[in-house]
Amino acid sequence: MSSSSTRVAILGAGLTGMSAAWHLRQSGADHRIFERAAHAGGHVITIEDQGFRFDRTGHLMHLRDESMRKLVLRWIGDDHQIVQRRSMIWSNGVYTRYPFQANTAGLPPQVAYECLLGFFQARLATGSPEPTNFEEFCLQHFGEGFSRHFMIPYNARLWGVHPREITADWCSRFVPLPKLEDVIAGAVGLNDRELGYNTQFYYPRLGIGVLTTAMARDLPEIELNRAPRSIDASRKRIEFDGESVSYGSLISSAPLDQLCALISDAPDQVREASKRLRCNHLWYLDAALDVPCGKPYHWVYVPEERYPFYRVGCYSHFSSALVPEGKAALYIELADRTEPDLEASLPGIAEGLVEMGFISHPGQILFARKRKIDYAYVVFDHNYFESVATVQRFLLDHGIISTGRYGGWNYSSMEDGLIFGRDAATQALELAR
């Protein structure tokens, strides 16, 4: 067993870990970065299969921070496009624009009526107690109709748990309240454009993996296929097969529950808190079509339970260079969290795609691959804030910064990952002083 030391050790070479390494490199700080997988990139990779290129479902780059925009452009170069979002909702047999509450004009009249009536009743209600969960939050702010026709079924399918299990504290931070003027404008057909702040995104011509491939090229120090066996937090040491690495501070972007399981000297209270952290996994299909996609939309939300999927997107609308000419590539995110039997489930999925006009018959699917994302959406349940705080307090006291989407156990974007990595690099140098 050899031993070595580094000022800052990093676990994980996804966007967060690579951003941390890149910023440490810029400041000339001694560091090492260990990646468990055989490749860098984490969730942000593009897989090539028979001439089709697939990301890990839709990965669209929204850039709000000017310094991050410059960095990303440095890595992806000029070979990218800025795409105007075309997202829709498929419900009650019709397409309406996203968000649902601002686009009732195209819905069947009875559905639009229920949504609007419920919304105004909720607005006029007085003396309601503070909502305690996501379901109550929706009923209070969106009303009965919007909640029943979209918010509750869609979110139950996306998060893999009923909105009742999700804390209202989280909603008030992340779910924008419906605006009266948007709801009215949408009811009379005035909202003829995409609303919200994510209306455009950057996308490299050959897939989002271009970004992490370029980052990894700048970071030859990434050590692949290296997963720790254990971590001694008090002695600040990571044990690998054949090597013991001591560190001044540790940045981890590994999932927070997995990090805690690695720490040999974590107290019971921390271990128990880490076991209460919840995150759902996700099964989705990548499908190659023998024809262009029948609809021009980038992705479509599907709230109704009769469909086996809750969202379908078209990679080749992000960039036509992802597929051979005249073909298309889709991602189909499945509502059921159990492993799908591809042969048994494909006919039902194809039928849904035909109904939605994505294909005109099932034979247009050239091939489909089932894929799993082990950590997809952190569940903000009623234990969330206390459990995360207990774990993070212990880690920080021991010079460990656990950050990123799964390291920080949060809901965040690729740009956030780059920012988390940059900030962790600064903090790690202070901790390792």
Ligand SMILES: Cc1cc2nc3c(=O)[nH]c(=O)nc-3n(C[C@H](O)[C@H](O)[C@H](O)COP(=O)(O)OP(=O)(O)OC[C@H]3O[C@@H](n4cnc5c(N)ncnc54)[C@H](O)[C@@H]3O)c2cc1C
């Ligand atoms: C379904 C889905 C869709 C998304 N869509 C978008 C989108 O459209 N736009 C957007 O901006 N964001 C999107 N995101 C979010 C985006 O994927 C994440 O914010 C980002 O990839 C997080 O990067 P990360 O480095 O924090 O984590 P990860 O990408 O998970 O990277 C962590 C890395 O750590 C490695 N690792 C784990 N354990 C260990 C260990 N013990 N030792 C060493 N290495 C380890 C892993 O192999 C991985 O490479 C989406 C996420 C999901 C799940």
